[in-house]
Amino acid sequence: MRNTLLRRAAALATTLGLTTLGLLGAGAAPAQAARSDCPSGYLCAWQNDYDGPMFKTNTSMATLGTWDGKLQTIFNRTSMIACLYEQPNHETPGYTWVEPDPDYATHYGDLSTSSIKFVRTLRECEAEAYPGWSATPSPKVNGFGDMNADRRADIVVRDEAGRLWFLPGDGTGRLIGSGGWNAFDALVRHGDFSRDGREDVITREKATGKLWLYPGTGSGGLGARKLIGTGGWNSMGRIAAFGDLSGDGRSDLLAVEKSTGKLWLYPGTTSGGLGARKLIGTGGWNGMNALIGAGDMNSDGRADLVARERATGKLWLYPGTTTRTLGARKLIGTGGWNSMQPILAVGDSSGDGLPDLEASDGMVLWQYQGLATGGLRKADYNGGWWGLEGATAF
Ligand SMILES: [Ca+2]
Ligand SMILES: [Ca+2]
Numbered sequence: 001m002r003n004t005l006l007r008r009a010a011a012l013a014t015t016l017g018l019t020t021l022g023l024l025g026a027g028a029a030p031a032q033a034a035r036s037d038c039p040s041g042y043l044c045a046w047q048n049d050y051d052g053p054m055f056k057t058n059t060s061m062a063t064l065g066t067w068d069g070k071l072q073t074i075f076n077r078t079s080m081i082a083c084l085y086e087q088p089n090h091e092t093p094g095y096t097w098v099e100p101d102p103d104y105a106t107h108y109g110d111l112s113t114s115s116i117k118f119v120r121t122l123r124e125c126e127a128e129a130y131p132g133w134s135a136t137p138s139p140k141v142n143g144f145g146d147m148n149a150d151r152r153a154d155i156v157v158r159d160e161a162g163r164l165w166f167l168p169g170d171g172t173g174r175l176i177g178s179g180g181w182n183a184f185d186a187l188v189r190h191g192d193f194s195r196d197g198r199e200d201v202i203t204r205e206k207a208t209g210k211l212w213l214y215p216g217t218g219s220g221g222l223g224a225r226k227l228i229g230t231g232g233w234n235s236m237g238r239i240a241a242f243g244d245l246s247g248d249g250r251s252d253l254l255a256v257e258k259s260t261g262k263l264w265l266y267p268g269t270t271s272g273g274l275g276a277r278k279l280i281g282t283g284g285w286n287g288m289n290a291l292i293g294a295g296d297m298n299s300d301g302r303a304d305l306v307a308r309e310r311a312t313g314k315l316w317l318y319p320g321t322t323t324r325t326l327g328a329r330k331l332i333g334t335g336g337w338n339s340m341q342p343i344l345a346v347g348d349s350s351g352d353g354l355p356d357l358e359a360s361d362g363m364v365l366w367q368y369q370g371l372a373t374g375g376l377r378k379a380d381y382n383g384g385w386w387g388l389e390g391a392t393a394f
């Protein structure tokens with residue numbers, strides 16, 4: 001009651017233009033004192049405009065008790081997105097959300113909130129942080145794109161909050177990186193750089209231009225990282241972990257040089273590092289806005305590259321050759337591919353032993369079945385892919 005009276009005095013003082021504490025007297029609260037009562041790290045709410053008792057919580061709540069249906073003015077001083085559900089137990093449909101904001105509250109008119117959940121990414125108000133992903137087991141053991149040797153093609157997703165998720169292809173997901181992965185502006189995999197028979201992940205650190213190798217553990221997780229590029233990798237545009245093009249049984253990395261549009265091959269070495277680079281594309285590669293290590297798409301035993309042409313939206317297959325270069329390109333997508341994001345090459349998801357491509361139209365992930373000739377056939381629906389604009393999949 002005392003607080004309420006002080007607030008009314010403060011509000012009156014504001015109306016009268018008497019806004020200094022001195023005029024109000026010692027201990028008096030300034031106007032809108034109730035808002036400042038909301039501690040950092042909490043979501044606070046009032047039934048009216050900062051008037052009356054204040055609700056506060058810093059944990060998700062399945063029911064709100066006496067506050068059920070009474071949260072009108074919301075002040076989210078947590079670091080999380082608050083999902084506000086019309087039903088108890090975070091049931092949908094019927095929810096809205098309030099982004100974290102240390103300074104400003106949000107007003108709602110007739111919202112009837114009955115439960116609250118705090119999440120890191122908006123998608124989690126009604127789904128998992130990661131997309132659904134289902135792959136048919138391949139006849140090939142330890143095939144391209146299979147990080148945990150269960151014959152299913154796997155996907156790794158970095159969510160908007162910087163967490164890393166492993167998707168084994170059975171519809172589930174598992175957290176393999178608890179945070180900080182937003183420090184990287186390139187995340188690629190495919191190929192075994194650490195020479196233990198398991199597929200690895202390579203990342204480029206945005207702030208330093210360093211290149212890191214995260215060795216796959218064989219169960220979908222990643223081991224202790226190793227520095228494989230001490231700096232300067234920011235001068236490269238797109239990079240792609242590719243498979244073995246140099247023909248020595250080790251995996252190689254491809255990178256496009258921003259200033260020249262040249263495509264370079266960085267061969268993997270016996271020590272798990274990268275050797276002296278070799279020019280394999282003399283120019284024009286800045287015109288490609290996706291570079292995808294796709295595995296052996298044309299069934300000749302050598303790893304191939306898929307690239308998307310920015311100007312046309314076409315998808316091209318660049319076959320690996322016996323001379324350790326890229327051969328004459330072949331058109332495998334006649335257009336429209338610029339609207340697909342991401343385009344993923346994660347191995348054989350259709351179960352016929354041939355590598356496939358996956359591409360999202362922003363709502364669902366479509367399977368483009370790889371044909372033995374290197375071509376593609378739009379085949380199947382592979383999972384929901386909405387609300388992931390801020391995510392990176394590879
Ligand atoms: Ca797998
Ligand atoms: Ca090939």
Ligand SMILES: [Ca+2]
Nearest residue numbers: 348350354356
């Ligand atoms: Ca296939």
